[in-house]
Amino acid sequence: MWRRVYALMIKEFLALLKDRRSRVVVIVPPLVQLLVFGYAATFDLNRVPFAVYNEDPGLASRDLVARFTGAAAFHLVAAPSSDAEVAPLVDSQRALMVLHIGPQFSRELAAGRPGAVQVIVDGRNSNTAAILLGYVSTIAADFNADWLSRSGAAPPAQLEVRAWFNPNLESRWFLVPGILGLLTLLVALLVTALSVAREREQGTFDQLLVTPYRPVEVLLGKTLPGLLIGLGEATAIVLLATLWFQVPLRGDLVTLYAGLFLFLFSALSVGLMISSVAVTQQQGLLGAFLFMVPSVMLSGFATPIANMPVWMQHVTLINPMRYFLVIIRGVFLQGAPFGVLASQFWPMAVIGLVNMTVAGFLFRRRLY
Amino acid sequence: MSPDAAAQVVLELRGVRKQFTSGGRTLTALRGVSLGVGRGRVTGLIGPDGAGKTTLMRLSVGLLVPDEGQITALGHDTARDPLAVQSSVGYMPQRFGLYEDLTVQENLDLYSDLQGVAAADRAGRYGELMHMTGLARFTGRLAGRLSGGMKQKLGLACTLVRPPQLLLLDEPTVGVDPVSRRELWQIVYRLVREHAMTVLLSTAYLDEAERCDDIVLLHEGEILGKGRPGEFREPLRGRTFSARAPAIGKRAFQKALSAVPGVLDAVIQADRVRVVAREGATDIPGQIARAFAGSTAEAVEPRLEDAFVALLLGRGEARAGAGPLPARAAPAAGTPHRPAAFPGPVIEVRDVSRKFGDFYAVRRATFDVAQGEVFGLLGPNGAGKSTTFRMLCGLLPPSAGTLRVAGLDLRHAASAARARIGYMSQKFSLYGNLSVLENLRFFSSAYDLFGRRQDGRIAWALGEFGLAEYVSMTSQDLSLGHKQRLAMACALMHEPDILFLDEPTSGVDPIARREFWSRINALAEGGVTILVTTHFMEEAEYCDRLAIMADGEVLTIGDPASIKRGQRSEAMPEPSMEDAFIGLIERRARGAEAA
Amino acid sequence: MNAGSGMRLRGLLRKELYQVLRDPSSVAIAFLLPVFLLLIFGYGISLDAEHVPVAVVIEQPDADTASLAGRFSGTSYFAPVFMGDMVRAEAALRDRSVNAIVHLQQDFSKRLRRPDGAPIQLIVNGTDANTARLVIGYVQGVWQKWIEELGDESGVSAAVPVSIEQRVWFNSELRSRNYLVPGLIAIIMTLIGALLTALVMAREWERGTMEALLVTPVTMGEVLVGKLVPYFLLGLGSMALSVAMGLWLFRVPFLGSVWVLSCVSALYLLAALGMGLLISTLARNQFVAGMVAIVATFLPAFLLSGFIFDIGSMPAVVQAITRVLPARYFVSSLQTLFLAGNVWSVILPNAAALAVFAILFLGASRRMLRKRLD
Structure with missing residues (x-):
């Protein structure tokens, strides 16, 4: 039996890798997405266009403005000189933020009274706005500390902030390991979901069914290539993530690969389920897409599961990717050992087993 | 050419060459073809699949542009002025472009709109066309729900909403039952007679070519001969x-x-x-x-x-x-494999029906096949041959009745039982992007052949089927004849006792067909049981016994001679297989009316 | 346009209408897909962290710590878990049962009143950098407010030289759904527009009906218009449904005018449908066309349109790529129309860009769609 399965597996590999179209599907999207995600997908802000409406002639205001223009996150695009000029700048999105310093600023400060600074932020993208406001208050706090120490006054009690695992809070460290999950899912689905449909379309499936292959052997022969390709591609992404994108890999590889194996198992089981139902490649593709989109969105890949409505959070419990993301991020950034992540492993195994059983059942029914 | 002669030639091709490139491969479809189609005549373009028939048709209506040479249709150059050609020529492509989710009437309306038929002329034209095609009762039916023959007639009607001077029909009779085929030919001759239309049609059936006024024999992109049918036969x-x-x-x-x-x-x-x-x-x-x-x-x-x-x-x-x-070179299929004698019929079909929804694809079919017999299932597309075939192979469960192959139901049989059968399906169904050797290796492994035995069988297949020089060629790049050989080699790797062949020779030229049948004969002589489906009437003659099917029912079972004899009448002392077929269908229709 | 052309166009349009009515798949793409995607995305994507689990470690409880702890319990941003020691808290941070630790140290009250005091420490789990940053902001806000009020009451030094007065325009509560939903609508329309036409055109090639159309006197311009009009109307219906869901299900404000929205959407639909037509003209196969439509529209629209990730912060090369994506201009237009109103300085350049894309894609399809088979 194993020799037959091996022969089928070799055939699957050859058929997959010799076909230009499927070779492209398996290799190109992962690479492109890794690059795009690695570079384009970031919540960190960089050269945000801002304007300064400074009515104060004093030195203090110039010092404050210099702190903004000197920061890499900001990029000065305009210096309006009247109230009327402010609104068009923000409306037209030429400036995402306007810093408005009143005429009395330096004088108030010198007099030991708080100097008022108004910050107008474009809230159309509220996430950018919130991050922007965070940057602004950090700069203001620095300014305050320096000003107070120069004037000899006692600074107020400070909140000391430390970030574990990702001290500079780089969102790339968060997103790149997530891509490992995304791309593994994509490849596993594409390899399996279309494979039976492709054979049906080419008429080779009947030919396969009249051979002595048993359904379980066909199932195995279709799953193993997906498993091997998934493992290979995941390894490539792990290497790229650590060597190219410099994301720290602090945990042990055994935990990572154990998680990867279980995740692939559950993803392949879904792919086979789609495969056993889809008659054409078109349907297989649509099925893969309709499974892929929600499972990425509801996995905590880009936005945390905790932010979703409670009923939606319950829905995510059947999504294998949510568990895998916890595992890879835990292994990569936290160096979490197997024990800490144990609760993430068994749900994937259960999902995979249930789906495999259903896929096997559907497969048998479609076969006969 | 004198003006007088030019008036006689409606479509003229001069030195036409056409090549296609796909995926780095160049395929020459036509190599320097010259011919003229005479006014008011029915010209048949005859040749196997891949001969270049469809390319020639498409070139003639300006859908393709020749690489070399010139084509003139009704006085217009097809490359330079395709719109002028298209507004005066009628063309029915192979898979006629009927919108299957539109009704018969809606299809007619659409093509009348596209052809610019004035609203006032339509009623009369529709009446005439519907009467001619016998579709008058079905105007409200969706085109997808028509039978193959009716679809083809509707396609023809849509092409004729504005009567063209030149009518091109690309394989109009493929997948059409013999009765509808006869009707289609009657329509064509009526058009020529009553409207002085010129018709060019292509077909792979040689028996049809006899009905044409002129014949053009096309083979691998070249014209082998042209003339009247009699001129071909005379030598x-x-x-x-x-x-x-x-x-x-x-x-x-x-x-x-x-x-x-x-x-x-x-x-x-x-x-x-x-x-x-x-x-x-x-x-x-x-x-x-x-x-x-x-x-x-x-x-x-x-x-x-x-x-x-x-x-x-x-x-x-x-x-x-x-x-x-x-x-002649086709040797007997290797070292003769003699299956163990099997008592009783090898294939047994008892009252088998198969329903799809409320439609009976097969209704109460019953027949037996004895060991070493070549048994044919004959019938047009949609007759239920393929459904019967798939049920026998265990690919489809029957709705009612029992099927046994070597005493077992293949649907429930252990995988070892399937090792005794060989299967070759209708369209080329090997892994197209695998090489010849990879295909042979996979299918032999699938049948548990490994090591020395596997190597031996692969060597046998390569030698026996003349595939040795194509070993590393991707199988989809093989010619049709070689593909068919490879498919057969794969089906024979494990020396099966029973062989299932589903329309194995469709689209293959007569020489390859002869080669194929000589192998089948050798296998049958060796005791292998063979079940074959076909829609070629003359292939039916090669079988020991055959079942003729139409509309899901088995009309008759017997050996070819006695089936033909059964339809003998005063009007037809020596009926051909097709005559016998039509006779059977007509008799059934009369029976249905009487009941 | 002559009479023959009018008749042919009418025939094509009627045919397409029957097909749409009889084949549920295009209606499903136009109406079920947006509902499905909007529900998944609308509820699934949210950047507003609420009820963030935070461990509050109080080593020496007294009146001050009780007052500060009360602030954490009193806001919907946090779901505080009170703990007595750091060991448990750190374990909780590691296994992600809390996102942050607020650590009030041994002599909190004493050091609070000393000039150099840093009696309070915040440790966040930086794995999810964005959430971490939001949590830091929230905690800082709570702390700042508490210490200012404490200063007013007890004279603890809390004077701040520069006080920032925040004004957030257009979306003052910083509700992420308000900007995500308009962006989502843009992405969904990209997918649907391209998918609708990509599949129908490829279907004609696959079923062989295109060959029959080609040999009639119909011109390719007529075929194109015949395809465009029905799916354009279907797309507008789909757009209306999505906007209605945004307004009434997700409660996103809409400040612009419906008229401008319709015009911009119409332009965008033309561009998206044109892209679909172009894809299917080149692919001639439903599977390839569907695959390309998804890959070429969905992912770029999702990642590079400014829908969620800020375009201005991307590397220059990637920014240049975003300029050739129609979705980018539509996302920006929709966000502005919903949240800021008819801001012509944003709408007009975007509309112009969309018009250029529409002309480009439709023109290219027209050119590629020759009355030939090779």
């Missing part, structure tokens, strides 16, 4: 015979006859063997009578197929010197 007059040797089995007789020096071609025809003599060979009947005791041979009228085969074989000989001909 063969006196060289065609029908031989009979009741003492010897018909297959052994055919094999022996092929080896007689003066014989060019020998094919089984029911219980007889049809013989075509080589040019210059004398006294063939005498030779046969002397060589085979008790045999008789009489002269018969030559057929177009005889002429076609003679032309092709002549070319092959000219090319390959005096080397062996493919038809």
Whole structure:
């Protein structure tokens, strides 16, 4: 039996890798997405266009403005000189933020009274706005500390902030390991979901069914290539993530690969389920897409599961990717050992087993 | 060309070449074709799949532009002025573009709009077309729900909403039952007679070509010959015979006859063997009578197929010197594999029905196949052949009835039982992007052949089927004939006892078909049971017994000679297989009316 | 346009209408897909962290710590878990049962009143950098407010030289759904527009009906218009449904005018449908066309349109790529129309870009769609 399965597996590999179209599907999207995600997908802000409406002639205001223009996150695009000029700048999105310093600023400060600074932020993208406001208050706090120490006054009690695992809070460290999950899912689905449909379309499936292959052997022969390709591609992404994108890999590889194996198992089981139902490649593709989109969105890949409505959070419990993301991020950034992540492993195994059983059942029914 | 002659030629091709490139490969579809289609005549474009028929049709209506040469249709250059051609020519593509989710009437309306038929003219035109095609009762039906023959007639009606001067039909009779086929031909002749229309149609059926005024024989992009059907047959007059040797089995007789020096071609025809003599060979009947005791041979009228085969074989000989001909070179299928004797029928079908929704694809079919028999399922597309076939292979469960293959139901049988059957399906269904060797290796492994035995069988297949020089070629790049050989090799890797063949020869040229059948005959002689489906009437003659199917029902079962004999009448003393088929269908229709 | 052309166009349009009515798949793409995607995305994507689990470690409880702890319990941003020691808290941070630790140290009250005091420490789990940053902001806000009020009451030094007065325009509560939903609508329309036409055109090639159309006197311009009009109307219906869901299900404000929205959407639909037509003209196969439509529209629209990730912060090369994506201009237009109103300085350049894309894609399809088979 194993020799037959091996022969089928070799055939699957050859058929997959010799076909230009499927070779492209398996290799190109992962690479492109890794690059795009690695570079384009970031919540960190960089050269945000801002304007300064400074009515104060004093030195203090110039010092404050210099702190903004000197920061890499900001990029000065305009210096309006009247109230009327402010609104068009923000409306037209030429400036995402306007810093408005009143005429009395330096004088108030010198007099030991708080100097008022108004910050107008474009809230159309509220996430950018919130991050922007965070940057602004950090700069203001620095300014305050320096000003107070120069004037000899006692600074107020400070909140000391430390970030574990990702001290500079780089969102790339968060997103790149997530891509490992995304791309593994994509490849596993594409390899399996279309494979039976492709054979049906080419008429080779009947030919396969009249051979002595048993359904379980066909199932195995279709799953193993997906498993091997998934493992290979995941390894490539792990290497790229650590060597190219410099994301720290602090945990042990055994935990990572154990998680990867279980995740692939559950993803392949879904792919086979789609495969056993889809008659054409078109349907297989649509099925893969309709499974892929929600499972990425509801996995905590880009936005945390905790932010979703409670009923939606319950829905995510059947999504294998949510568990895998916890595992890879835990292994990569936290160096979490197997024990800490144990609760993430068994749900994937259960999902995979249930789906495999259903896929096997559907497969048998479609076969006969 | 004189103006007078120019008026006579409606479509003219001069030195037309056309190449296609796909994926780095260049395929020459037409190599310097010149021909003229005369006004008011029915010209048949004859050739196997891949001969270039469709390319020629598409070039003629300006859908393709020739690489070289010039095409003039109704006085317009098709490359330079395609719109002018398209507004005066009627063209029905192979898969006619009916919108299956539109009704018959809606399809007609659409094509009338597109062809600019004035609203006032429509009612009269529709009435005429519907009467001619017999579709008047079905105007409200969705086109997708029509039978193959009715679809084809609707397609023709849509092409004719604005009567064209020149009508091009690309394989109009593929997948159409013999009755509808006859009706289609009647329509074509009526158009020529009443509207002085010029018709160019292509077909792979040689028996149809006999009905044309002129014939153009196309083979691998070249014209092998053109003329009236009689002109093709004439050189063969006196060289065609029908031989009979009741003492010897018909297959052994055919094999022996092929080896007689003066014989060019020998094919089984029911219980007889049809013989075509080589040019210059004398006294063939005498030779046969002397060589085979008790045999008789009489002269018969030559057929177009005889002429076609003679032309092709002549070319092959000219090319390959005096080397062996493919038809003859086909050896017996290797070391004869003798299946263990099986008591009782190898294939048993009892009251089997298959429903899809409320539609019966097969209704109460019953037949048996004995060991070593070549059993044919004959019928047009949609007759239920493929459904029956798939049920036998265990690919589809029956809705009612029982099926047994070697005493087992393949649906529930252990995988070892499936190892005893070989299967070759309708369209080429091997892994197209795998090489010849990879395909052979995979299918032999699938049947548990490993190691030395596997290598031995692969070597056998490569030698036996002449595939050795194509070992590393991607199988989708093979020619149709080689693909068919590879498919058969894959089906025979494990030396099956029972062989299922689903329309194995559709689209293959007559030479490859002969080669194929000589292998089948050899296998059957060795005791292998063979079930074959076909829609070629003449292939039915090669079978020991056959079941004729139409609309999901088995009309009759018997050996070819007795089926034909059963339809003998005063009007038809020597019915052909097609005549017999039509007779059976008409009788059933009368029976239905009476009931 | 002559009479023949009018008749042919009418025939094509009627045919397409029947097909749409009889084949549920295009209606499903136009109406079920947006509902499905909007529900998944609308509820699934949210950047507003609420009820963030935070461990509050109080080593020496007293009146001050109780007052500060009360602030954490009193806001919907946090779901505080009170703990007595750091060991448990750190374990909780590691296994992600809390996102942050607020650590009030041994002599909190004493050091609070000393000039150099840093009696309070915040440790966040930086794995999810964005959430971490939001949590830091929230905690800082709570702390700042508490210490200012404490200063007013007890004279603890809390004077701040610069006080920032925040004004967030257009979306003052910083509700992420308000900007995500308009962006989502843009992405969904990209997918649907391209998918609708990509599949129908490829279907004609696959079923062989295109060959029959080609040999009639119909011109390719007529075929194109015949395809465009029905799916354009279907797309507008789909757009209306999505906007209605945004307004009434997700409660996103809409400040612009419906008229401008319709015009911009119409332009965008033309561009998206044109892209689909172009894809299917080149692919001639439903499977390839569907695959390309998804890959070429969905992912770029999702990642590079400024829908969620800020375009201005991307590397220059990637920014240049975003300029050739129609979705980018539509996302920006929709966010502005919903949250800021008819801001012509944003709408007009975007509309112009969309018009250029529409002309480009439709023109290219027209050119590629020759009355030939090769």
